[in-house]
Amino acid sequence: MSTLIKGARPYGEDAVDLLLDDGVITAIGTGLSADGAQVVDAAGLIALPGLVDLHTHLREPGREDAETVETGSRAAALGGFTAVHAMANTDPVADTAGVVEQVWRLGQEAGLVDVVPVGAVTVGLRGERLAELGAMADSAARVRVFSDDGHCVADPALMRRALEYVKALDGVVAQHAEEPRLTVGAQMNEGDRSARLGLAGWPAAAEEAVIARDVLLAGHVGARLHVCHVSTAGSVEILRWAKSRGVQVTAEVTPHHLLLTDECAETYDPVFKVNPPLRTDADVQALRAGLADGTIDAVATDHAPHAVEDKESEWASARPGMLGLEQALSIVVQTMVEPGLLDWRGVADRMSVRPAAIGRLADRGADSHGRPLTVGEPANLLLLDPTHRATVDPAALASRSRNSPYAGRELPGRVVATFLRGTATVMDGKAQK
Amino acid sequence: MKRHLLEAADLDRADATLVLDTAGQIESALAGREVKKLPTLRGRTVVNLFYEDSTRTRISFELAAKRLSADVINFSAKGSSVSKGESLKDTALTLEAMGSDAIVIRHQASGAPHRLARWVKGSVVNAGDGTHEHPTQALLDAYTIRQRLGRLDGVRVAIVGDVLHSRVARSNVWLLSTLGAEVTLVAPPTLLPVGVGSWPVAVSYDLDAVLPKADVVMMLRVQAERMNASFFPSAREYSRRYGLDGRRMATLPDDAIVMHPGPMNRGMEIAAEVADSARSTIVDQVGNGVSVRMAVLYLLLGGAPE
Numbered sequence: 001m002s003t004l005i006k007g008a009r010p011y012g013e014d015a016v017d018l019l020l021d022d023g024v025i026t027a028i029g030t031g032l033s034a035d036g037a038q039v040v041d042a043a044g045l046i047a048l049p050g051l052v053d054l055h056t057h058l059r060e061p062g063r064e065d066a067e068t069v070e071t072g073s074r075a076a077a078l079g080g081f082t083a084v085h086a087m088a089n090t091d092p093v094a095d096t097a098g099v100v101e102q103v104w105r106l107g108q109e110a111g112l113v114d115v116v117p118v119g120a121v122t123v124g125l126r127g128e129r130l131a132e133l134g135a136m137a138d139s140a141a142r143v144r145v146f147s148d149d150g151h152c153v154a155d156p157a158l159m160r161r162a163l164e165y166v167k168a169l170d171g172v173v174a175q176h177a178e179e180p181r182l183t184v185g186a187q188m189n190e191g192d193r194s195a196r197l198g199l200a201g202w203p204a205a206a207e208e209a210v211i212a213r214d215v216l217l218a219g220h221v222g223a224r225l226h227v228c229h230v231s232t233a234g235s236v237e238i239l240r241w242a243k244s245r246g247v248q249v250t251a252e253v254t255p256h257h258l259l260l261t262d263e264c265a266e267t268y269d270p271v272f273k274v275n276p277p278l279r280t281d282a283d284v285q286a287l288r289a290g291l292a293d294g295t296i297d298a299v300a301t302d303h304a305p306h307a308v309e310d311k312e313s314e315w316a317s318a319r320p321g322m323l324g325l326e327q328a329l330s331i332v333v334q335t336m337v338e339p340g341l342l343d344w345r346g347v348a349d350r351m352s353v354r355p356a357a358i359g360r361l362a363d364r365g366a367d368s369h370g371r372p373l374t375v376g377e378p379a380n381l382l383l384l385d386p387t388h389r390a391t392v393d394p395a396a397l398a399s400r401s402r403n404s405p406y407a408g409r410e411l412p413g414r415v416v417a418t419f420l421r422g423t424a425t426v427m428d429g430k431a432q433k
Numbered sequence: 434m435k436r437h438l439l440e441a442a443d444l445d446r447a448d449a450t451l452v453l454d455t456a457g458q459i460e461s462a463l464a465g466r467e468v469k470k471l472p473t474l475r476g477r478t479v480v481n482l483f484y485e486d487s488t489r490t491r492i493s494f495e496l497a498a499k500r501l502s503a504d505v506i507n508f509s510a511k512g513s514s515v516s517k518g519e520s521l522k523d524t525a526l527t528l529e530a531m532g533s534d535a536i537v538i539r540h541q542a543s544g545a546p547h548r549l550a551r552w553v554k555g556s557v558v559n560a561g562d563g564t565h566e567h568p569t570q571a572l573l574d575a576y577t578i579r580q581r582l583g584r585l586d587g588v589r590v591a592i593v594g595d596v597l598h599s600r601v602a603r604s605n606v607w608l609l610s611t612l613g614a615e616v617t618l619v620a621p622p623t624l625l626p627v628g629v630g631s632w633p634v635a636v637s638y639d640l641d642a643v644l645p646k647a648d649v650v651m652m653l654r655v656q657a658e659r660m661n662a663s664f665f666p667s668a669r670e671y672s673r674r675y676g677l678d679g680r681r682m683a684t685l686p687d688d689a690i691v692m693h694p695g696p697m698n699r700g701m702e703i704a705a706e707v708a709d710s711a712r713s714t715i716v717d718q719v720g721n722g723v724s725v726r727m728a729v730l731y732l733l734l735g736g737a738p739e
Contacts, residue, residue: 187543190628191627192628193628194627195627195628195631196603196631198562198563198600198603199543199544199563199564201626201627267547268543268545268548269548309520312520313548314521314540314544314545315542316543316563317542
């Protein structure tokens with residue numbers, strides 16, 4: 001089945017037609033026609049490569065009351081994603097070939113995005129000994145990203161071994177940078193606001209110290225390191241320094257850290273509780289600048305669904321984390337595109353090309369992601385209406401959970417359609433299955 | 434006044450003064466009466482919802498409500514549905530369904546009263562939340578200072594001890610500065626929050642330097658467990674550097690008073706000879722607590738049922 005997209009603006013540039021056939025972009029030009037093709041009027045819409053998320057919590061297996069692979073996949077497709085990395089902190093933990101293959105298979109069955117499992121670095125995320133990383137890499141799930149996310153691989157010797165070991169797998173360790181001894185009981189960013197609110201502080205130094213240590217280790221052993229959810233100005237500086245020294249380090253920032261600050265904690269509403277915590281406005285500005293200049297490689301959602309009872313409580317007993325898949329692109333438009341920090345090619349780079357390269361998804365033939373919008377490439381793309389503005393209503397989200405920190409906010413941009421290998425997973429803003 | 438009393442930081446000078454003045458009026462109205470009771474809150478129900486053990490605060494609120502003729506229900510988290518896993522929200526809605534007009538809450542989590550205030554229609558009074566605030570304690574402290582010294586404007590108050598973990602300190606910082614007092618926090622740097630620089634106070638690490646210029650010394654309770662987390666090396670060293678003993682007390686100006694929110698660690702932050710001295714207001718504070726809490730309940734519940 002073929003689809004003819006009429007008048008879309010790839011990367012926000014001149015309007016053209018795109019013909020998708022058999023999962024591939026087969027023609028790009030003006031005045032294209034194709035017999036029997038489904039025609040999509042894309043006048044005024046921007047075409048971007050399908051987004052790739054390096055950091056998603058789909059909660060299955062274990063917490064299907066909060067999210068499933070299917071509901072999370074639907075949220076992802078509605079957000080313009082064609083591939084998401086599913087974090088390993090499920091129950092059971094994704095620390096064996098069996099669990100990662102289960103997640104991968106559930107993703108294929110849902111058929112809305114490619115669900116790419118992340119493997120745990122250590123058995124049970126306990127930070128004691130390495131999980132069978134090779135078995136996960138060799139499995140049908142083809143794991144390349146390994147992470148204990150939710151926990152830091154805090155033991156420096158174990159982290160060094162993990163970095164070294166995954167070199168043989170063309171893998172990367174994605175570190176949740178948090179020195180645990182500095183964040184015992186921590187509830188929010190440590191600073192003026194935590195002092196006043198009486199919530200235990202999570203110092204920026206607890207993140208920065210681990211990043212500094214890990215870039216030195218990665219440089220020393222010549223391994224790839226990826227830093228999850230960078231949240232502080234100091235972290236951006238350390239990354240900039242490490243990159244200037246040639247360390248193979250990449251990093252991601254979340255939409256919420258690009259938009260929100262610790263001022264949100266003043267409501268004591270745990271929908272704003274997240275790990276790492278929301279920081280100060282100075283941090284937000286540094287993160288935007290770091291994303292603009294490429295010091296930070298990617299936007300990753302850290303989409304973290306939680307059941308109502310895990311959020312409708314007092315702050316300290318609530319679980320950390322917030323939804324992100326469905327609003328990620330809108331927030332990047334608001335925080336990066338509208339202020340002129342990133343153009344549409346930049347958005348494609350930070351939300352598709354680079355995350356796909358980090359996850360080693362760019363060279364998988366027909367299953368590749370993060371490829372340019374050119375003839376012969378897999379037809380993974382989205383159509384965005386950049387002029388549309390709407391207020392976020394958590395009840396209307398596709399995620400099974402409702403913990404969106406953007407409730408009531410007006411955000412720009414609407415994903416009108418998403419195509420996964422030529423098949424529409426979203427059309428007219430609605431999921432197709 | 435607003436519907437809730439969640440934090441002293443919310444109170445402006447007029448509101449805070451109104452509470453203190455009302456407490457004074459209540460005290461005079463009851464003075465010399467045989468039956469120490471006012472009919473003001475007859476038919477209203479006040480729930481004391483206590484998630485932490487705090488006998489003195491609970492009794493003080495209970496007495497305050499009873500002296501205003503309200504019906505009082507004490508709900509302790511221990512041995513209740515809470516110990517069976519009921520959430521704060523469910524507990525609050527249950528209590529409200531039973532007809533509570535005000536909930537007085539003590540909770541170990543900072544911000545719990547703020548959450549509660551969003552779920553219930555009645556008034557919420559914060560009786561201490563985590564390491565955040567304890568506004569009625571600050572009000573009774575301000576009342577006591579005014580009673581003893583005749584004023585609050587320009588009064589020099591030193592708050593000494595574990596400021597980091599103290600809800601009493603936070604509430605006093607905001608309330609006393611709103612009322613015109615000059616507050617100095619005295620503590621080892623480990624027991625001051627990062628970010629204290631944004632508070633309207635002076636900070637000192639040296640108790641001996643502060644005492645001769647203090648009209649009020651407010652000693653905070655220091656838990657010996659803190660030394661296990663390296664906030665200070667030992668109870669003995671803490672006491673030597675930041676404890677108030679007779680020698681130090683002698684360096685205070687003549688009229689200066691010594692306060693403590695209780696319960697005291699005698700021999701740790703305060704020596705017995707200080708706690709029992711004429712400067713000490715510790716017993717007055719307890720008595721004033723009832724009057725101030727009566728004033729708060731009276732002002733929030735407005736007297737007559739709606």
